[in-house]
Amino acid sequence: MQSTATRDVTVKKTSQRVLRILTLIILLLLAAQFLIGMLVNLYVTTIPPHPGVGAPEYFSGVAQAVAWALVHAPLFLLVHVIVGLLLFLGSLVVLGLAIASRRRAWIVTSIIGLLGIMAAGFNGASFMNYGEPFSSLFMSMGFLLAVIPYAISVYVTR
Numbered sequence: 001m002q003s004t005a006t007r008d009v010t011v012k013k014t015s016q017r018v019l020r021i022l023t024l025i026i027l028l029l030l031a032a033q034f035l036i037g038m039l040v041n042l043y044v045t046t047i048p049p050h051p052g053v054g055a056p057e058y059f060s061g062v063a064q065a066v067a068w069a070l071v072h073a074p075l076f077l078l079v080h081v082i083v084g085l086l087l088f089l090g091s092l093v094v095l096g097l098a099i100a101s102r103r104r105a106w107i108v109t110s111i112i113g114l115l116g117i118m119a120a121g122f123n124g125a126s127f128m129n130y131g132e133p134f135s136s137l138f139m140s141m142g143f144l145l146a147v148i149p150y151a152i153s154v155y156v157t158r
Helices: 004-043 058-072 075-101 104-130 133-156
Strands: none
Touching (some): 004 104, 058 075, 075 104, 104 133
């Protein structure tokens, strides 16, 4: 029979491995998202009269723009939105597992990574709705705010 201490060590190693694998997947998705975003930037023009454009209430405008993009957007923009949603869901899973692991490094880096993904996503939708160049800048800053802590977490927790 396995002792409790041995079982706890095995569970911690398994949770660390799962966190590392999921974080590496998020980093790969972030790299893909960056490249897809460049394709959107170069080859997609969002047609101004879509739901959410110029919305007086920011968050409802974001929801309208994302819903429109999931149904009516050109292919590159559609893929960009889908990958962004997958990144958001994946970052929530990583945060949940980090909290369950009770490892401070994982918790801090996954919170910052989630905030970066959310910042990039909200500013991407904001760019679609309002067309302000600073939204594109903030989207790229959110990308960096996500990539850096996730990369640090994989390095630090080896």
